[in-house]
Amino acid sequence: MKFKQSEKLYNKGLENLVGAVNSPVRAFASVGGNPLFIDKAKGSKIKDVDGNRYIDMVLSYGPMILGHRHKKVEKAISKALKNGYSFGASTNAEIKLAKIVCDAFPGMDKVRFVNSGTEAVLSAIRLARAHTGNDKIIKFSGCYHGHMDAMLVAAGSGLATLSLPGSKGVPSLAVENTLIAEYNNLESVKKHIEENSDIAAVILEPVTGNMGVVQPSDAFIKGLRELTKEHGVLLICDEVMTGFRSKFGGAQELIGIEADITCLGKVIGGGFPVGAYGASNEIMENVAPLGGMYQAGTLSGNPIAMAAGISTLTELKRQNPYEKFEKIAGKIETILLEGAKKYNVDLTVNKFGSMINPFFAAEEVKNFTDAQKCDTDKFAVFFWEMIKNGVFLPPSQFESWFLCSALSDKDVENFEKAVDAAMKMVAGK
């Protein structure tokens, strides 16, 4: 397999782009080598500029849940394009997408569209502070909530991959109101709540994807909901990744809780830049123009992005691929575990609906500390061998892999062959 053209573009890209990427998760920092440059994609496959074809399990880090360039989505976008790209005024499409989203989340009466997951979270945090009059926020180590200052402590995703404890350039004042707790450890939250009377919200990924996939225990998540309610602390579910991924609606419903504020992104834009935050009428009425919390956006509710979102969610509801996802994820789990066993490689697999990933670790992974014990060198070997065998994965041990509804049985067969080759390589045989 040749990567000549990718290499060429990478070197060219270094000149005027930072590291030749526009998001550090796309750099191959932790797996070595140069990032692949993509030419095009269709269905479950993605093709790089050297003409190599891969089964795509990155799927733009989640959004492409139907696979690439689904016919109906393409048609909706083309139609919207003919009417103009941006107006700075309201359109019917925004109302339609808002209804689809609100209907899918119990307790969500109103939603505000923004342009990214980061924007959704920073707005949700401002909203929690506006509603409660308190400033402090509890977040969990290993959870990633976008790159706003206050959330760039003990964060997963690119920071975990690059082994950064936080980001330079974040003033201490900006994180002074951020308290860190441990995922799946209710006591660590209780302690903060007992010691601080001015907490606005607890924010979490209801199922994590940014330290790899980690599910909350029943006792932890139910306890967290009760504890926050009891103390008048809002619960923010950051479902930017999990929203519409494992059911039509949120992971919070699957794990049996209801958030006060929900953040969305990724899938709801169908590949275009869309984020959203939503809550009950009572909470959302704080937001301007109804209330005194300011939040705005020139391109928010962009008509092309709304068309992509509406058509993606409509088709997703029609296909209802969630049982198929469970089945494929089950197969993939078995393939990974059997491959590891065959070559005597320590492996733990975590999954939730259409999110799955292996950890190169012998022990169960329940939080960020567990995840960090993984053998990232083994992951790097595994990653490159998967690439060479036609499977495109996130270039990090700490990112979830994603399934799309365009995956075929043939894709799963090819995946199995790739895993066998990759595990053999990891074992050094």
Ligand SMILES: *Cc1c(COP(=O)(O)O)cnc(C)c1O
């Ligand atoms: C991706 C992600 C974000 C950030 O979204 P962007 O669109 O990259 O700004 C926030 N929270 C979670 C849980 C995410 O997975």
